[in-house]
Amino acid sequence: MTKLSPLGLVSALLAFSPSFALAQIRGSATFTGNDHTGGTCSLFNYTLPAGISGTGIGPSNWATGGKCGSCLQVRGPNGSTKVMVVDSCPSCLENRLNLSEDAFVKIADKADGIVDVEFDVVSCGLNSPLIIRNKIGTSRWFFSMQVLNANYPVTDLEVSADDNRTWESTVRQDYNFFEKEDKSGFGKDRVSVRVSCSNGNQVIIPNVSMESEVQIVAPVNC
Numbered sequence: 001m002t003k004l005s006p007l008g009l010v011s012a013l014l015a016f017s018p019s020f021a022l023a024q025i026r027g028s029a030t031f032t033g034n035d036h037t038g039g040t041c042s043l044f045n046y047t048l049p050a051g052i053s054g055t056g057i058g059p060s061n062w063a064t065g066g067k068c069g070s071c072l073q074v075r076g077p078n079g080s081t082k083v084m085v086v087d088s089c090p091s092c093l094e095n096r097l098n099l100s101e102d103a104f105v106k107i108a109d110k111a112d113g114i115v116d117v118e119f120d121v122v123s124c125g126l127n128s129p130l131i132i133r134n135k136i137g138t139s140r141w142f143f144s145m146q147v148l149n150a151n152y153p154v155t156d157l158e159v160s161a162d163d164n165r166t167w168e169s170t171v172r173q174d175y176n177f178f179e180k181e182d183k184s185g186f187g188k189d190r191v192s193v194r195v196s197c198s199n200g201n202q203v204i205i206p207n208v209s210m211e212s213e214v215q216i217v218a219p220v221n222c
């Protein structure tokens with residue numbers, strides 16, 4: 001019988017932890033001169049909240065876009081700053097952030113290039129409600145929706161086509177839109193949408209139009 005040393009047990013547990021399950025992640029950060037506009041999270045026409053810059057995250061943390069729109073507190077050698085995940089970074093090493101330059105200079109010297117950091121998911125701290133948006137081409141036959149401006153990572157987006165009686169799940173795509181597994185629609189021109197966030201809160205937005213590119217401000221944030 002194999003006996004795990006305490007250290008072996010810890011690394012075995014870590015190996016099974018999903019990305020971002022740990023409160024605090026040790027990694028590294030570099031930066032890019034561009035601000036990740038048009039990043040993989042598809043946050044087109046979304047203005048980042050004041051004081052929050054954008055970042056790309058590497059494959060080890062990407063989780064099929066699962067952290068898109070989430071805020072991270074990043075601590076570097078010279079300070080700490082809050083960023084929002086807006087892009088992937090396919091060439092990033094494990095636990096590396098590809099910060100926008102204006103975030104990097106708040107935590108390190110530009111000349112350092114790459115620095116060790118610690119980061120964790122935090123509330124974006126926004127007072128404004130979350131926003132839902134239909135992708136171009138959305139209709140009663142094709143459902144595709146994203147969530148913007150959520151204070152916590154969005155874990156689920158469900159749809160009710162029968163006045164809140166039953167809820168159907170959707171699957172997050174790599175480009176940060178939630179769609180039906182079979183890429184169809186809900187057969188209705190108006191549905192209810194239920195957004196779940198990692199802090200356990202749910203927000204229901206009733207009477208949502210299934211028209212292309214419709215954007216709706218929810219009653220609250222999560």
Ligand SMILES: *[C@@H]1O[C@H](CO)[C@@H](O)[C@H](O)[C@H]1NC(C)=O
Nearest residue numbers: 042043044045046133136213
């Ligand atoms: C962004 O906004 C511009 C100007 O309002 C609009 O023409 C464009 O279609 C929008 N793009 C997306 C992806 O929503």
Ligand SMILES: *[C@@H]1O[C@H](CO)[C@@H](O)[C@H](O)[C@H]1NC(C)=O
Nearest residue numbers: 077078079105107108109110
């Ligand atoms: C960053 O920290 C280094 C080492 O502690 C220090 O030499 C440097 O002046 C700091 N840079 C800024 C912009 O504070």
Ligand SMILES: *[C@@H]1O[C@H](CO)[C@@H](O)[C@H](O)[C@H]1NC(C)=O
Nearest residue numbers: 030031032056089091092098
């Ligand atoms: C950081 O992001 C920029 C813009 O997308 C990209 O050109 C650059 O290669 C990325 N850096 C790394 C280390 O992947």
Ligand SMILES: *[C@@H]1O[C@H](CO)[C@@H](O)[C@H](O)[C@H]1NC(C)=O
Nearest residue numbers: 162163164192204205206207
């Ligand atoms: C569904 O639930 C929401 C939130 O509780 C409520 O505002 C809405 O009226 C409900 N819709 C129907 C058709 O009952």
Ligand SMILES: *[C@@H]1O[C@H](CO)[C@@H](O)[C@H](O)[C@H]1NC(C)=O
Nearest residue numbers: 163189190191206207208209
């Ligand atoms: C849903 O929205 C449409 C268009 O704004 C409106 O005409 C209708 O009365 C709304 N239905 C409910 C139940 O609020």
